[in-house]
Amino acid sequence: MDKxxxxxxxxxxxxxxxxxxxxxxLFDSGLLDSFALPDMVSELEAAFGVxxxxxxxxxxxxxxxxxxxxxxxxxx
Amino acid sequence: MxxxxxxxxxxxxxxxxxxxxxxxxxxxxxxxxxxxRRYVGEEGSVVDLAWEAATDxxxxxxxxxxELGLILVSSGTPARQFPGPASQVAKRLGLDETPAVDIPIAxxxxxxxxxxxxxMAEKRGPVLVVAAEVMSxxxxxxxxxxxxxxxFGDGAGACLVHPEEGKARIIGxxxxxxxAFAEDLRLEFGAGLAMNGxxxxxxxxxxxxxxxxxxxxxxxxxxxxxxxYLMHQANQNLMDxxxxxxxxxxxxxYSNIARxxxxxxxxxxxxxxxxxxxxxxxxxxxxxxxxxxxGYHWGAMLAEGCEG
Numbered sequence: 381m382d383k384x385x386x387x388x389x390x391x392x393x394x395x396x397x398x399x400x401x402x403x404x405x406l407f408d409s410g411l412l413d414s415f416a417l418p419d420m421v422s423e424l425e426a427a428f429g430v431x432x433x434x435x436x437x438x439x440x441x442x443x444x445x446x447x448x449x450x451x452x453x454x455x456x
Numbered sequence: 457m458x459x460x461x462x463x464x465x466x467x468x469x470x471x472x473x474x475x476x477x478x479x480x481x482x483x484x485x486x487x488x489x490x491x492x493r494r495y496v497g498e499e500g501s502v503v504d505l506a507w508e509a510a511t512d513x514x515x516x517x518x519x520x521x522x523e524l525g526l527i528l529v530s531s532g533t534p535a536r537q538f539p540g541p542a543s544q545v546a547k548r549l550g551l552d553e554t555p556a557v558d559i560p561i562a563x564x565x566x567x568x569x570x571x572x573x574x575x576m577a578e579k580r581g582p583v584l585v586v587a588a589e590v591m592s593x594x595x596x597x598x599x600x601x602x603x604x605x606x607x608f609g610d611g612a613g614a615c616l617v618h619p620e621e622g623k624a625r626i627i628g629x630x631x632x633x634x635x636a637f638a639e640d641l642r643l644e645f646g647a648g649l650a651m652n653g654x655x656x657x658x659x660x661x662x663x664x665x666x667x668x669x670x671x672x673x674x675x676x677x678x679x680x681x682x683x684x685y686l687m688h689q690a691n692q693n694l695m696d697x698x699x700x701x702x703x704x705x706x707x708x709x710y711s712n713i714a715r716x717x718x719x720x721x722x723x724x725x726x727x728x729x730x731x732x733x734x735x736x737x738x739x740x741x742x743x744x745x746x747x748x749x750x751g752y753h754w755g756a757m758l759a760e761g762c763e764g
Binding site: 418435 | 656
């Protein structure tokens with residue numbers, strides 16, 4: 381499974397809803413509320429074997445599938 | 457340590473607020489878990505509440521104000537820029553030389569003041585920590601934002617940190633600050649509360665379990681060894697998440713948020729005063745405090761009961 385597909389799967393698992401397009405806001409669409417966001421971040425860490433430092437815990441980094449993908453690439 | 461609290465008599469229900477914020481009482485309950493909160497009247501102040509909590513705490517401890525070596529007053533909602541409420545609280549307690557210092561860091565202020573009091577009590581003598589907030593004047597500023605206005609209430613808590621006596625003693629603590637996200641939770645002069653809820657919850661969800669487990673590990677205590685967690689009463693969902701993250705039943709986190717809403721820095725000390733009154737601090741019983749708030753400032757503290 382490629383990175384984007386895995387991110388999409390995590391978002392759909394956490395939100396229990398169908399993920400929007402890669403450049404659509406996960407927040408504005410109501411897909412991720414304040415409490416689903418930490419769940420998604422933890423799932424991303426586990427799935428991609430990365431540790432996201434507190435300094436990177438800016439919600440804007442996780443607002444769209446594209447941004448998440450880009451951020452994860454910057455870590456690896 | 458001994459504790460005390462003060463809550464305004466006026467109860468403000470969700471029904472009463474619903475018309476002002478344009479949401480139903482059920483909506484308020486569902487998004488926050490809050491049933492009601494307390495508001496001071498038009499004449500009520502941070503100093504009034506702080507003095508009442510301080511007096512309650514000293515009475516429970518059987519101590520006179522004149523025996524205090526230092527007073528620390530936490531408030532994020534003082535009536536003016538300076539002087540803060542600390543000097544007036546000292547005056548209301550009948551003191552005219554005892555040093556009294558303000559700690560204006562909002563939600564984590566009660567915890568930070570307790571940790572500093574623990575560091576200073578040996579040298580200065582008994583330290584009275586007071587945390588008092590009139591959040592209603594901030595939360596109900598126009599234009600009202602329903603998602604914020606309904607979350608807060610007024611109240612005060614107090615804690616006497618005595619170098620030798622008390623119902624509980626502090627055995628370890630950690631404080632932490634990261635100003636990188638200071639803009640995400642702030643109160644500008646004359647403005648309403650500005651809160652990036654996603655950032656607050658994201659950071660609190662990760663930092664609180666981590667700091668709690670660090671403090672427990674430093675003292676050789678497991679999360680399940682702790683009888684009760686007295687956490688800043690910001691949000692029921694957040695408390696539940698922290699309980700889940702450290703692996704204890706959610707019921708171990710004392711909660712009064714349904715009755716008082718979020719009283720910022722006062723909330724943890726109000727919870728401690730209530731829990732102490734209802735249950736007491738049995739000898740050897742472990743109690744863990746934790747708070748997170750604007751700054752971001754956060755921390756945790758482990759205490760042990762001293763009563764027989």
